[in-house]
Amino acid sequence: MKIKTACPLDCYDGCSVIATVEDGKIIRLDGNPDHPITRGALCNRGRRLGERRDSDKRILHPMKKVAGEWVQISWERAIREIAAEIQETLSSDGHHAILHAFDWGSGAVLKSLNQRFFYQLGGCTETVGSLCWEAGLEAQRYDFGQARSHAPDDMVRHSQVIVVWGRNVATTNVHMMPFIKQSQARGAKLVVVNPLPTDIARRADFCVVPRPGTDAILALGVLRVCRDKGYVSETFLTDRSIGWDQLAATLDTYTLDFVSSTTDVPATDIERLADAYGRMGPVTTLLGLGMQRYAGGGNAIRAIDALAAATGNVGVPGGGVNYAQRGMASFFDEDSLTGRRAADVREFFRGTQAEEILASNPPIRMMFVTRTNPLTQVPDTELLKRAYGQIPCKVVIDTFMTKTAEMADYFLPCTNVMEEEDVTFTTMWHAYVSYIRPVVPPRGEAKPEWQIFRDLAEAMGRPDMMEGDVSTWLERILSPMLEDDHALTTLRSNGFMRLPIEDVPWADGSFMTPSGKFEFASEIAGQDGHSPVATYIPPVAGHGNEQYPYTLLTIHPRKHENSQREAVASEIDVPVVELSDQVAREKGIVQGGTVRVFNAKASVVCTANIVTGGHPYTVKLESGWWGQGVTINSFTDARRADFGQQTAQYDCACDVEATSPEASSKME
Ligand SMILES: Nc1nc2c(c(=O)[nH]1)N[C@H]1C(S)=C(S)[C@@H](COP(=O)(O)OP(=O)(O)OC[C@H]3O[C@@H](n4cnc5c(=O)[nH]c(N)nc54)[C@H](O)[C@@H]3O)O[C@H]1N2
Ligand SMILES: Nc1nc2c(c(=O)[nH]1)N[C@H]1C(S)=C(S)[C@@H](COP(=O)(O)OP(=O)(O)OC[C@H]3O[C@@H](n4cnc5c(=O)[nH]c(N)nc54)[C@H](O)[C@@H]3O)O[C@H]1N2
Numbered sequence: 308m309k310i311k312t313a314c315p316l317d318c319y320d321g322c323s324v325i326a327t328v329e330d331g332k333i334i335r336l337d338g339n340p341d342h343p344i345t346r347g348a349l350c351n352r353g354r355r356l357g358e359r360r361d362s363d364k365r366i367l368h369p370m371k372k373v374a375g376e377w378v379q380i381s382w383e384r385a386i387r388e389i390a391a392e393i394q395e396t397l398s399s400d401g402h403h404a405i406l407h408a409f410d411w412g413s414g415a416v417l418k419s420l421n422q423r424f425f426y427q428l429g430g431c432t433e434t435v436g437s438l439c440w441e442a443g444l445e446a447q448r449y450d451f452g453q454a455r456s457h458a459p460d461d462m463v464r465h466s467q468v469i470v471v472w473g474r475n476v477a478t479t480n481v482h483m484m485p486f487i488k489q490s491q492a493r494g495a496k497l498v499v500v501n502p503l504p505t506d507i508a509r510r511a512d513f514c515v516v517p518r519p520g521t522d523a524i525l526a527l528g529v530l531r532v533c534r535d536k537g538y539v540s541e542t543f544l545t546d547r548s549i550g551w552d553q554l555a556a557t558l559d560t561y562t563l564d565f566v567s568s569t570t571d572v573p574a575t576d577i578e579r580l581a582d583a584y585g586r587m588g589p590v591t592t593l594l595g596l597g598m599q600r601y602a603g604g605g606n607a608i609r610a611i612d613a614l615a616a617a618t619g620n621v622g623v624p625g626g627g628v629n630y631a632q633r634g635m636a637s638f639f640d641e642d643s644l645t646g647r648r649a650a651d652v653r654e655f656f657r658g659t660q661a662e663e664i665l666a667s668n669p670p671i672r673m674m675f676v677t678r679t680n681p682l683t684q685v686p687d688t689e690l691l692k693r694a695y696g697q698i699p700c701k702v703v704i705d706t707f708m709t710k711t712a713e714m715a716d717y718f719l720p721c722t723n724v725m726e727e728e729d730v731t732f733t734t735m736w737h738a739y740v741s742y743i744r745p746v747v748p749p750r751g752e753a754k755p756e757w758q759i760f761r762d763l764a765e766a767m768g769r770p771d772m773m774e775g776d777v778s779t780w781l782e783r784i785l786s787p788m789l790e791d792d793h794a795l796t797t798l799r800s801n802g803f804m805r806l807p808i809e810d811v812p813w814a815d816g817s818f819m820t821p822s823g824k825f826e827f828a829s830e831i832a833g834q835d836g837h838s839p840v841a842t843y844i845p846p847v848a849g850h851g852n853e854q855y856p857y858t859l860l861t862i863h864p865r866k867h868e869n870s871q872r873e874a875v876a877s878e879i880d881v882p883v884v885e886l887s888d889q890v891a892r893e894k895g896i897v898q899g900g901t902v903r904v905f906n907a908k909a910s911v912v913c914t915a916n917i918v919t920g921g922h923p924y925t926v927k928l929e930s931g932w933w934g935q936g937v938t939i940n941s942f943t944d945a946r947r948a949d950f951g952q953q954t955a956q957y958d959c960a961c962d963v964e965a966t967s968p969e970a971s972s973k974m975e
């Protein structure tokens with residue numbers, strides 16, 4: 308039997324999935340061939356959703372830690388005890404003493420019912436801001452009013468140049484690859500800007516390799532060349548934007564020599580990039596999230612926006628500075644499910660939650676963790692461990708015993724996506740929304756999260772807190788998009804539908820900014836305490852800045868989603884570190900040799916993979932990894948990027964040395 312469902316992972320692609328089920332078992336998962344983005348293929352993360360469902364490492368019963376050991380308990384007892392803890396905490400310290408730490412481990416829309424439970428208590432403390440993308444969103448809010456992306460078909464039909472700027476497309480956005488190949492077959496040129504060698508670089512017409520964290524100055528330097536050569540669009544500057552003169556007045560400082568020596572990009576590459584933007588367009592820019600995880604990350608995105616806009620590559624077919632698809636959010640009435648507006652919420656920034664927990668008054672007495680694994684994903688693991696260690700009662704809802712769950716007092720097993728009914732969409736790229744249909748029944752005693760919270764509400768004598776059912780909740784949250792009564796039925800039977808979002812954002816020349824124009828100079832940015840125009844804020848870490856000479860880039864893993872690697876067959880205790888040939892020479896490291904990567908905070912023994920084509924002082928480890936008594940985020944600091952509430956975890960320094968294979972076991 309074939310069943311249509313969808314992948315809810317935090318991803319650009321938002322795939323529609325076909326599950327083959329026989330005798331109640333998932334035999335395989337494939338991409339839906341009818342979905343215009345999925346086009347019949349899933350990435351290995353999507354294919355593994357079934358393995359994660361069936362994994363023998365999955366926790367299938369409620370557990371409680373007793374005298375330091377996990378013991379299985381009944382749901383009845385788990386709910387009764389946790390409900391009593393909630394009530395005690397509310398009467399002793401009030402609702403702010405309860406912390407709800409959550410993130411986007413699943414992007415299914417009904418997961419926001421989790422928040423509803425806490426808001427119905429009157430409020431809570433919750434984690435806000437982003438480990439992921441907020442500095443860039445804020446940057447595009449200043450410039451455009453909102454982050455919006457072009458439809459992939461628009462790129463295929465019209466773009467003459469595709470600039471993949473800091474996005475690891477072949478790994479993190481695999482369904483973009485066929486669209487890029489189609490565009491290239493039509494004659495479009497491909498440019499890649501990345502400090503690390505990436506798979507897509509092989510297909511590129513040319514690659515630009517900046518020093519990590521210097522994209523703002525690179526973009527402003529390129530823009531200066533464009534201005535000086537007359538490559539700017541006078542119509543755009545006069546009719547569709549404000550603040551050009553203010554930005555242009557700063558450009559003289561970005562001389563070729565200065566830009567080249569700061570970014571380590573040769574002057575010829577800066578000029579080549581200027582030619583691409585100024586003479587070869589329309590240019591579409593596919594921005595990644597990596598370059599905004601730095602001290603000056605938001606400004607980097609603004610500088611690239613300015614470059615694309617001034618050269619006439621905004622609001623035109625084949626153009627665009629594609630960072631995210633925030634237009635999707637207006638089709639979902641999340642507040643109707645959560646009731647956030649009416650609640651009294653104390654906010655802790657995800658990135659600095661450890662400090663805030665340690666300093667909190669009232670103190671955090673109880674914590675709930677849903678859809679996230681902060682102990683491996685939040686910068687500064689050791690500090691977070693200390694902060695969580697002080698919370699008297701911790702409840703983790705998940706499917707696996709994660710590093711965070713290991714610290715908990717209660718583990719509550721929730722259903723896997725293959726066992727759920729829901730709806731999902733991506734706010735990172737395209738305009739399709741998909742229906743999640745249960746493919747197999749829940750394993751063991753796993754329950755949907757809304758059911759867990761409903762049981763808690765009932766045990767507290769407040770069944771009203773979580774009243775409703777899946778269909779009415781879906782109708783409520785989808786109400787802005789459901790024009791007729793049959794829309795949900797259509798979504799259910801078709802598996803996906805396209806929302807009415809334009810293929811070419813800002814084509815009519817009106818923007819969502821206060822001026823209604825593209826803002827090279829933003830008053831709101833000024834009010835928020837930033838330079839009104841894009842500027843360069845140097846990275847804190849990296850070559851020449853700290854005693855540790857290399858930048859440690861802990862980018863997203865190829866084979867799994869963030870830390871969701873429990874179902875990956877080959878567990879690795881010794882991770883692979885990617886080093887440039889320059890670092891290898893300096894440190895006497897050989898291919899396949901054993902090396903230690905370290906900084907002031909952490910140390911890990913790795914196997915060396917020597918690569919060429921990246922920035923010479925850059926070291927790469929995949930994020931989501933833990934082992935040898937540390938996690939990847941044991942190396943990182945809880946630094947903030949410039950805009951919004953965003954972590955700057957790529958702004959991180961390290962050193963490496965050749966060592967012996969025994970070193971990893973000695974460290975245990
Ligand atoms: N396979 C896989 N895919 C995923 C995920 C996953 O865990 N695994 N996670 C999903 C999620 S949550 C997200 S947010 C997205 C992220 O998607 P991406 O933004 O594509 O991925 P990142 O790993 O965050 O980093 C992107 C790239 O930024 C580059 N980079 C780092 N520093 C700089 C810099 O200073 N300048 C420039 N120009 N480039 C720089 C890195 O070399 C890397 O290639 O991927 C999603 N897709
Ligand atoms: N050093 C470094 N740190 C990073 C990054 C980096 O590139 N480098 N990337 C950052 C980025 S972009 C992101 S988005 C974050 C991601 O941070 P997280 O969202 O914390 O990362 P995941 O590892 O995906 O953890 C999600 C957890 O949710 C669980 N889960 C999945 N579905 C459900 C569900 O329906 N209900 C519940 N209760 N649990 C569920 C999974 O089993 C998993 O344990 O990490 C950030 N941290």
Ligand code: SF4
Nearest residue numbers: 314318321322350353
């Ligand atoms: S993780 Fe992304 S690319 Fe992979 S199946 Fe899911 S939505 Fe598609």
Ligand SMILES: [Mo]
Nearest residue numbers: 317438439440
């Ligand atoms: Mo992310």
